[in-house]
Amino acid sequence: xxxxxxxxxxxxxxxxxxxxxxxxxRFQPEVFGLCVRLLNHRHDAEDVTQEVFLRVFRSxxxxxxxxxxxxxxxxxxxxxxxxxxxxxVKRPELADYLHETAASxxxxxxxxxxxxxxxxxxxxxxxYRNVFIxxxxxxxxxxxxxxxxxxxVGTIKTWLHRARLEVLERLKRRGMVxxxxxxxxx
Amino acid sequence: xxxxxxxxxxxxxxDGKSVPDATSLEMHLSGCQKCRDQHAAAxxxxxxxxxxxxxxxxxxxxxxxxxxxQADRHLRRQKANFRWKVTLALAASLLVIAxxxxxxxxxxxxxxxxxxxxxPRKDPEPKVPDNGLPALRESMANARNAVTDxxxxxxxxxxxxxxxLLAAAxxxxxxxxxxxxxxxxxxxxxPAAQSLQTTGRAMAEGLEVVxxxxxxxxxxxxxxxxxxxxxxxx
Numbered sequence: 001x002x003x004x005x006x007x008x009x010x011x012x013x014x015x016x017x018x019x020x021x022x023x024x025x026r027f028q029p030e031v032f033g034l035c036v037r038l039l040n041h042r043h044d045a046e047d048v049t050q051e052v053f054l055r056v057f058r059s060x061x062x063x064x065x066x067x068x069x070x071x072x073x074x075x076x077x078x079x080x081x082x083x084x085x086x087x088x089v090k091r092p093e094l095a096d097y098l099h100e101t102a103a104s105x106x107x108x109x110x111x112x113x114x115x116x117x118x119x120x121x122x123x124x125x126x127x128y129r130n131v132f133i134x135x136x137x138x139x140x141x142x143x144x145x146x147x148x149x150x151x152x153v154g155t156i157k158t159w160l161h162r163a164r165l166e167v168l169e170r171l172k173r174r175g176m177v178x179x180x181x182x183x184x185x186x
Numbered sequence: 187x188x189x190x191x192x193x194x195x196x197x198x199x200x201d202g203k204s205v206p207d208a209t210s211l212e213m214h215l216s217g218c219q220k221c222r223d224q225h226a227a228a229x230x231x232x233x234x235x236x237x238x239x240x241x242x243x244x245x246x247x248x249x250x251x252x253x254x255x256q257a258d259r260h261l262r263r264q265k266a267n268f269r270w271k272v273t274l275a276l277a278a279s280l281l282v283i284a285x286x287x288x289x290x291x292x293x294x295x296x297x298x299x300x301x302x303x304x305x306p307r308k309d310p311e312p313k314v315p316d317n318g319l320p321a322l323r324e325s326m327a328n329a330r331n332a333v334t335d336x337x338x339x340x341x342x343x344x345x346x347x348x349x350x351l352l353a354a355a356x357x358x359x360x361x362x363x364x365x366x367x368x369x370x371x372x373x374x375x376x377p378a379a380q381s382l383q384t385t386g387r388a389m390a391e392g393l394e395v396v397x398x399x400x401x402x403x404x405x406x407x408x409x410x411x412x413x414x415x416x417x418x419x420x
Contacts, residue, residue, distance in 0.1 A: 024255070050251050058262070110233075168231060169227075178226070
């Protein structure tokens with residue numbers, strides 16, 4: 001864990017308002033982004049983001065300071081989103097999501113591609129989906145995902161590889177993959 | 187290179203790493219349509235993921251979260267203080283109840299109502315004196331026998347003396363009017379008085395024997411029993 005994170009945590013535990021604000025601002029974008037991707041609903045993502053930080057500060061004393069802070073927070077986020085999803089019926093919010101999350105929608109047909117990728121991702125079983133989002137959309141490495149989900153790195157790799165193959169198969173089935181020439185492959 | 191190896195390199199590519207042996211991979215892909223399609227799909231996926239916009243949180247979300255966190259901390263502190271106070275109050279109440287109970291139970295009792303507790307003294311057992319005297323039971327039996335013998339002897343002597351007295355006394359005298367005075371009892375020449383004196387001496391001697399046996403029996407009884415200590419609980 002970085003020294004800056006450690007100092008921020010100590011000051012937050014002492015109750016310093018500036019430290020609490022700084023800790024929230026540091027991790028809020030990633031927490032919110034993960035909530036949006038897991039819940040597919042912006043308003044729910046705001047509520048769950050608040051719940052996540054409430055739990056973070058309630059549990060901050062029990063956090064193992066020898067481990068990085070971000071995977072621990074992301075693990076709480078995944079759990080809270082799972083609980084939230086279990087308590088509500090899924091709603092088709094993809095259209096709203098696309099309008100609200102991007103500053104401006106892309107001009108080309110990548111919107112359709114993005115929609116297909118998201119649909120393929122949402123069809124995955126929960127474990128595969130979480131790992132796929134954490135790696136490809138949150139940009140977390142295998143080790144951090146392993147810590148966040150509490151699973152071995154090998155398991156995380158296996159889940160991610162299977163998730164990719166399923167997404168690729170769906171993209172091919174949906175006609176999103178065109179024939180490419182050999183020389184176009186990197 | 188074969189298809190499983192090609193698939194492994196596919197995962198490398200999706201991990202964002204460069205393929206170690208690009209030449210071999212290209213050669214395999216050129217001859218395997220299935221693997222070529224897989225790698226093409228992987229490129230499409232990576233492209234789509236790059237184009238996916240990162241969700242942007244509302245500008246005031248961080249501030250709202252901070253306010254809620256502070257309010258939650260304050261509320262939890264208040265609850266913790268309240269729990270502490272309740273716990274202390276309960277503990278104090280229990281302490282008061284326990285102290286009152288202890289004081290009530292340990293109050294000194296009135297002397298007239300104090301039960302008499304007899305506890306054996308923890309002294310070593312008294313040694314039976316080794317002077318030839320019989321044990322307690324034997325002494326009691328001896329005393330009983332002595333009393334019985336004496337009683338029989340007294341009765342026999344009384345009968346004998348009475349016969350002598352009656353034989354010496356005139357027939358027409360009323361025995362009830364002939365109770366001799368003390369002085370007459372001392373007259374050695376009076377056969378009736380002599381008889382009475384003899385009877386009295388015999389009775390005294392017999393009673394002395396009985397008294398001695400009784401004294402011995404009581405002594406052995408006292409020595410044989412464990413010493414008793416009486417204590418009164420306060």
